[in-house]
Amino acid sequence: xxxxxxxxxxxxxxxxxxxxxxxxxxxxxxxxxxxxxxxxxxxxxxxxxxxxxxxxxxxxxxxxxxxxxxxxxxxxxxxxxxxxxxxxxxxxxxxxxxxxxxxxxxxxxxxxxxxxxxxxxxxxxxxxxxxxxxxxxxxxxxxxxxxxxxxxxxxxxxxxxxxxxxxxxxxxxxxxxxxxxxxxxxxxxxxxxxxxxxxxxxxxxxxxxxxxxxxxxxxxxxxxxxxxxxxxxxxxxxxxxxxxxxxxxxxxxxxxxxxxxxxxxxxxxxxxxxxxxxxxxxxxxxxxxxxxxxxxxxxxxxxxxxxxxxxxxxxxxxxxxxxxxxxxxxxxxxxxxxxxxxxxxxxxxxxxxxxxxxxxxxxxxxxxxxxxxxxx
Amino acid sequence: xxxxxxxxxxxxxxxxxxxxxxxxxxxxxxxxxxxxxxxxxxxxxxxxxxxxxxxxxxxxxxxxxxxxxxxxxxxxxxxxxxxxxxxxxxxxxxxxxxxxxxxxxxxxxxxxxxxxxxxxxxxxxxxxxxxxxxxxxxxxxxxxxxxxxxxxxxxxxxxxxxxxxxxxxxxxxxxxxxxxxxxxxxxxxxxxxxxxxxxxxxxxxxxxxxxxxxxxxxxxxxxxxxxxxxxxxxxxxxxxxxxxxxxxxxxxxxxxxxxxxxxxxxxxxxxxxxxxxxxxxxxxxxxxxxxxxxxxxxxxxxxxxxxxxxxxxxxxxxxxxxxxxxxxxxxxxxxxxxxxxxxxxxxxxxxxxxxxxxxxxxxxxxxxxxxxxxxx
Numbered sequence: 001x002x003x004x005x006x007x008x009x010x011x012x013x014x015x016x017x018x019x020x021x022x023x024x025x026x027x028x029x030x031x032x033x034x035x036x037x038x039x040x041x042x043x044x045x046x047x048x049x050x051x052x053x054x055x056x057x058x059x060x061x062x063x064x065x066x067x068x069x070x071x072x073x074x075x076x077x078x079x080x081x082x083x084x085x086x087x088x089x090x091x092x093x094x095x096x097x098x099x100x101x102x103x104x105x106x107x108x109x110x111x112x113x114x115x116x117x118x119x120x121x122x123x124x125x126x127x128x129x130x131x132x133x134x135x136x137x138x139x140x141x142x143x144x145x146x147x148x149x150x151x152x153x154x155x156x157x158x159x160x161x162x163x164x165x166x167x168x169x170x171x172x173x174x175x176x177x178x179x180x181x182x183x184x185x186x187x188x189x190x191x192x193x194x195x196x197x198x199x200x201x202x203x204x205x206x207x208x209x210x211x212x213x214x215x216x217x218x219x220x221x222x223x224x225x226x227x228x229x230x231x232x233x234x235x236x237x238x239x240x241x242x243x244x245x246x247x248x249x250x251x252x253x254x255x256x257x258x259x260x261x262x263x264x265x266x267x268x269x270x271x272x273x274x275x276x277x278x279x280x281x282x283x284x285x286x287x288x289x290x291x292x293x294x295x296x297x298x299x300x301x302x303x304x305x306x307x308x309x310x311x312x313x314x315x316x317x318x319x320x321x322x323x324x325x326x327x328x329x330x331x332x333x334x335x336x337x338x339x340x341x342x343x344x345x346x347x348x349x350x351x352x353x354x355x356x357x358x359x360x361x362x363x364x365x366x367x368x369x370x371x372x373x374x375x376x
Numbered sequence: 377x378x379x380x381x382x383x384x385x386x387x388x389x390x391x392x393x394x395x396x397x398x399x400x401x402x403x404x405x406x407x408x409x410x411x412x413x414x415x416x417x418x419x420x421x422x423x424x425x426x427x428x429x430x431x432x433x434x435x436x437x438x439x440x441x442x443x444x445x446x447x448x449x450x451x452x453x454x455x456x457x458x459x460x461x462x463x464x465x466x467x468x469x470x471x472x473x474x475x476x477x478x479x480x481x482x483x484x485x486x487x488x489x490x491x492x493x494x495x496x497x498x499x500x501x502x503x504x505x506x507x508x509x510x511x512x513x514x515x516x517x518x519x520x521x522x523x524x525x526x527x528x529x530x531x532x533x534x535x536x537x538x539x540x541x542x543x544x545x546x547x548x549x550x551x552x553x554x555x556x557x558x559x560x561x562x563x564x565x566x567x568x569x570x571x572x573x574x575x576x577x578x579x580x581x582x583x584x585x586x587x588x589x590x591x592x593x594x595x596x597x598x599x600x601x602x603x604x605x606x607x608x609x610x611x612x613x614x615x616x617x618x619x620x621x622x623x624x625x626x627x628x629x630x631x632x633x634x635x636x637x638x639x640x641x642x643x644x645x646x647x648x649x650x651x652x653x654x655x656x657x658x659x660x661x662x663x664x665x666x667x668x669x670x671x672x673x674x675x676x677x678x679x680x681x682x683x684x685x686x687x688x689x690x691x692x693x694x695x696x697x698x699x700x701x702x703x704x705x706x707x708x709x710x711x712x713x714x715x716x717x718x719x720x721x722x723x724x725x726x727x728x729x730x731x732x733x734x735x736x737x738x739x740x741x742x743x744x745x746x747x748x749x750x751x752x
Contacts, residue, residue: 046717073717089465100536105715128504130713131529131542132622153507160476166507167543246508337506339481341422341449 002170002245004150004238006231024172026150026234030223032177033060033138036067042172044134045107048072051095051122052113053082056140059183064113064138072109076102080118085271087117087157089165095125109134109172115141115188116148116275120166123154127169137171140180142192143276146199146233149174151241151254157270161335162262168246176234178226190312191276193218194257196229197307198283199236202256205353207232212303215310252338253355256347257283260317260369263332267320280313285372290348292364300352317373325373326366378546378621380526380614382607400548402526402610404603408553409436409514412443418549420510421483424448427471427498428489429458432516435559440489440514452478456494461647463493463533465541471501485510485548491517491564492524492651496542499530503545513547516556518568519652522575522609525550527617527630533646537711538638544622552610554602566688567652569594570633572605573683574659575612578632581729583608588679591686628714629731632723633659636693636745639708643696656689661748666724668740676728693749701749702742 003023027038048068052061057079068075078098080091099108112122112135119137126135137149155166181189196218200208210228211218217225237254244251261282264273287301305315321328330344338345343359350356379399403414424444428437433455444451454474456467475484488498488511495513502511513525531542557565572594576584586604587594593601613630620627637658640649663677681691697704706720714721719735726732 089469093465096534096541097536100534100540100711103711103715103718105717106713107716124504128500128541128543130540131531131544155507158472158476160473164476164506165472165504167504168507335476335479337482339479340483341481342479 002242004242006234006238008227008231024170024174026174026176026238028145028176028178028227028230028234030177030227031179032175033063033067033180036069036071038175039068039071044071044109044136044172046073047102047104047108048075048111049095049099049102049104049108050075050077050111050113051080051118051125052077053080053115053118055082056114056118060113060140060180064111068111074102076104080121082117083271084117084157084265084275085269087121087155087270089156092121092125092156095122096129099125099129104133106130106133109136111136111138112149113138113140115139115144119144119149120153120155120163123152123169123171124156124166127154127167132169134172135169137174139174139176141184142181142189142230143195144192145176145178145181145230146192147195147237149176150234150237152245162265162270163337164335176230178223178230181221181226186312187274189219189221191274193311194276194280194283194308194313196233197304197311198254198256198279199233201283201287201304201349201352202253202347202355203236203240203353204232207236208352212307215307219311252345252357253347255338256349256355257286259333259336259338259344259346260285260329262336263329264317264320266332267328268318273314273318277314280308280311281315281317281372284308284315285317285368286346287349288372289346289360289365289368290350292368293348293360295348295350295356296352300349317369318376319373326369329369330362330365378618380618382610382614384603384607400546400550402550402552402614404521404552404554404606404610406553406599406603407555408551409439409443409556412445412447414551415444415447420447420485420512420548422449423478423480423484424451424487425471425475425478425480425484426451426453426487426489427456427494427501428453429456429491429494431458432490432494436489436516436556440487444487450478452480456497458493459647460493460533460641460651461645463497463531463646465532468497468501468532471498472505475501475505480505480509482506482509485512487512487514488525489514489516491515491520495520495525496529496531496539499528499545499547500532500542503530503543508545510548511545513550515550515552517560518557518565518606519571520568521552521554521557521606522568523571523613525552526610526613528621538641538646539713540711552606554599554606557597557602562688563650565595565597567650569687570652570656570659570684570689572609573680573687574630574632574655575609577659577663577680577725577728578629578723578731579612579616579729580608583612584728588683591683595687628721628733629723631714632725632731633662635709635712635714635720635722636661636705638712639705640693640696642708643704644694649694653690656684656687657691657693657748660684660691661693661744662722663725664748665722665736665741665744666726668744669724669736671724671726671732672728676725693745694752695749702745705745706738706741
């Protein structure tokens with residue numbers, strides 16, 4: 001069974017990390033990049049390649065490299081362009097080219113230093129290079145720390161759909177250094193808050209309440225609030241993934257807001273709306289649909305809109321097609337990975353803190369889209 | 377645990393196939409393509425896509441399609457170009473394009489109808505499309521029936537190395553219809569015999585003896601001999617894979633002759649030498665190296681050469697570089713997936729029927745290459 005442990009870094013000398021079989025740990029703490037001891041006692045092989053992007057690389061590549069020094073025969077790096085629009089085969093292939101050019105064998109670990117795009121691509125590369133080598137996630141965005149680096153989903157985008165090509169492949173270790181969030185632009189930070197809000201809505205009413213009273217200190221990036229929120233999100237995600245690693249049931253609830261959100265991302269062109277922005281507008285639409293299906297009351301939708309707005313995130317979706325906007329959304333949503341037999345399966349809220357997956361009549365979905373979009 | 381069962385088709389009405397968890401069956405028989413009942417009682421989802429190539433498609437696509445009729449909402453097909461040189465990302469992507477164009481969801485099964493190239497590519501596509509859908513191997517070459525369709529290795533080639541990008545991903549079912557071998561060109565049939573010979577050498581002295589006395593009837597494609605040989609090869613492969621699915625130890629012995637063989641394939645350009653031809657010359661080189669290391673006597677090498685020659689296969693490798701042929705082989709072999717820390721690991725014979733994996737001094741390997749190559 002997959003077992004994911006969450007470790008808070010209070011004093012690293014005291015931390016015991018137990019990695020057996022496919023278990024792995026998420027370490028959360030401040031300035032972890034400067035603590036080489038977190039990598040001690042683990043078998044990462046002979047070669048390391050740090051995959052990062054142009055933005056993150058200039059802040060953190062040398063720090064990670066220094067921490068890994070002496071632990072490998074050779075440490076390479078590969079700096080990819082930054083952005084969702086680069087999460088494609090061409091850039092994935094740059095990772096394979098680098099690995100082969102440096103004659104990296106199976107005793108190689110890929111370190112993914114960056115946000116969700118870097119983590120998804122580096123993880124996918126690790127899962128298929130020579131049929132699988134080790135990888136370590138070092139997420140540097142809020143979104144990656146609370147969501148994409150945990151749970152072992154890897155992917156690249158296809159022009160016809162987000163994350164269409166990928167694997168389930170667990171990292172050996174996840175290192176969440178929240179000091180790296182200090183350089184994150186506000187827009188990216190807000191985008192990460194979308195996933196944080198998601199966890200409260202789908203799984204944890206107490207966390208939802210905590211978020212409503214601590215959102216300002218989170219936005220102010222106060223370490224105590226940040227570390228609590230990151231830990232709670234990782235715990236929730238680990239708990240869900242532990243029960244359903246390959247998304248055969250429960251795990252699908254983590255896609256709340258994502259069915260509409262992916263349509264927004266694909267419809268606008270990858271990278272125009274950030275993932276978290278699409279998810280935000282998508283959560284409002286999914287909440288609105290839940291209300292129209294009688295699962296929640298109208299107040300809940302308003303409270304969600306208010307929290308999303310306070311987080312600096314969009315509460316309306318963009319118009320993707322002036323002639324038939326709802327039709328365009330439906331078309332894009334039908335290729336969602338949760339779809340079955342052409343029927344779109346939505347993650348809906350069945351009372352705060354509880355989510356479910358079900359289909360809905362097209363006419364109702366059209367009404368929701370009409371009510372929740374505006375020209376941007 | 378992975379469990380692979382081999383079923384001989386004597387009377388299909390009586391066959392019980394037990395598929396639980398990741399277990400699966402290999403069905404071996406005559407004219408299985410015309411027996412739709414072999415697919416009964418299995419959950420393959422709503423959509424089927426048959427991936428084949430231009431050569432095999434014209435013989436067998438309609439027969440497989442007829443057998444699947446009525447079992448799916450929709451059955452699509454995709455016909456790829458034929459040959460190892462097409463086992464690359466561009467053609468893999470054609471499979472994704474077809475799946476997305478037809479809005480295939482996770483309830484889709486890919487049927488790989490063809491030889492090793494089709495099986496490897498379709499299997500890889502199945503393992504990563506939406507993070508994994510079902511697939512069924514319907515191998516139509518001897519090589520695929522005895523080797524590549526069994527054991528769950530999938531891959532595409534990278535310009536710098538064969539099978540560099542891939543996954544371990546088990547099919548739901550393998551259907552070996554040896555009537556499909558009737559249309560196989562002699563050169564391809566011989567190439568398949570290379571892997572048949574391999575199993576005797578590395579694992580089963582009795583099978584080796586049987587091969588020496590039945591090679592002519594095999595080459596004559598006599599059904600009794602064919603079905604025995606295919607079954608025995610599948611049994612050996614299943615037994616090895618069951619013990620070591622992810623090639624952490626034992627499974628590597630299945631690569632006897634492949635380290636040299638992959639260098640030949642890559643060095644000549646994919647498709648110039650057939651895989652089985654490269655493996656044949658590679659087995660001679662590996663046997664020669666085993667002899668020079670004192671593991672087998674010279675007679676064994678001569679017996680192997682004689683059997684390979686009778687099978688219509690090359691017993692000498694090509695000269696890849698007139699100036700430094702051994703250097704070129706070594707360069708190509710260093711990126712073999714079994715290499716560790718730049719050290720090539722060879723599968724060697726430690727007495728007939730027994731294989732081992734170990735390194736060898738470069739100077740000795742150079743002598744072997746010099747002795748075993750000739751200008752073609």
